Amino acid sequence: MAIIRKHTSNYSKPSEWVRKYANLISQGGAVLDLACGRGRHTRFLLERGIKVIALDYDISQLKDIPETENLKTIEHDLEGSSPWPFSSQAFDGIVVVNYLYRPLFSKILASLAPKGVLIYQTFAVGNEKYGRPRNPEYLLSNDELLKVFGKHLHVVRYSHGFIKQPSPAIMQSICCINDKPLIN
Numbered sequence: 001m002a003i004i005r006k007h008t009s010n011y012s013k014p015s016e017w018v019r020k021y022a023n024l025i026s027q028g029g030a031v032l033d034l035a036c037g038r039g040r041h042t043r044f045l046l047e048r049g050i051k052v053i054a055l056d057y058d059i060s061q062l063k064d065i066p067e068t069e070n071l072k073t074i075e076h077d078l079e080g081s082s083p084w085p086f087s088s089q090a091f092d093g094i095v096v097v098n099y100l101y102r103p104l105f106s107k108i109l110a111s112l113a114p115k116g117v118l119i120y121q122t123f124a125v126g127n128e129k130y131g132r133p134r135n136p137e138y139l140l141s142n143d144e145l146l147k148v149f150g151k152h153l154h155v156v157r158y159s160h161g162f163i164k165q166p167s168p169a170i171m172q173s174i175c176c177i178n179d180k181p182l183i184n
Helices: 016-024 040-047 102-110 144-149
Strands: 030-034 051-056 071-075 091-097 112-123 154-163 169-177
Touching (some): 016 040, 016 091, 016 112, 016 154, 016 169, 040 051, 040 091, 102 144, 144 154, 144 169
Parallel strands (some): 030 051, 030 091, 051 071, 091 112
């Protein structure tokens, strides 16, 4: 097994929400870490023995993770004109943290395999008094994750409110399981 360097700052620890619900993802499955950033969730999932596809517009911060058969990195601009790279692929888990681009909601749904787990956590309205993002385009409206994903997936847990760690923020978090056939 490859050794994965662990980072020690609060921002490189996996989200408590992801830590809490990652065990619902099938051990042998493949997970998409969407807008993976520095790779804190990629590292966490790899340490659990889960296969990960880590996608971001800049994957340079993942270079310290050894290449293995359990990791595939993809450099891709999710908000650009390029097509969704997973139109024929379904994932046993999709993790999205601190990222919001609403046009991807339908693509996320379409890419979640039956019994697949969606773990999504990002900033919501009210966060502007704690820091960035402040632009409403990057803040979820009240119960938005619940309204978008709850009508298609079985909601395991949903939360909306203030969090202290890693820094004060207003967040929405949802964990869902796809109990329906693949959406096309």
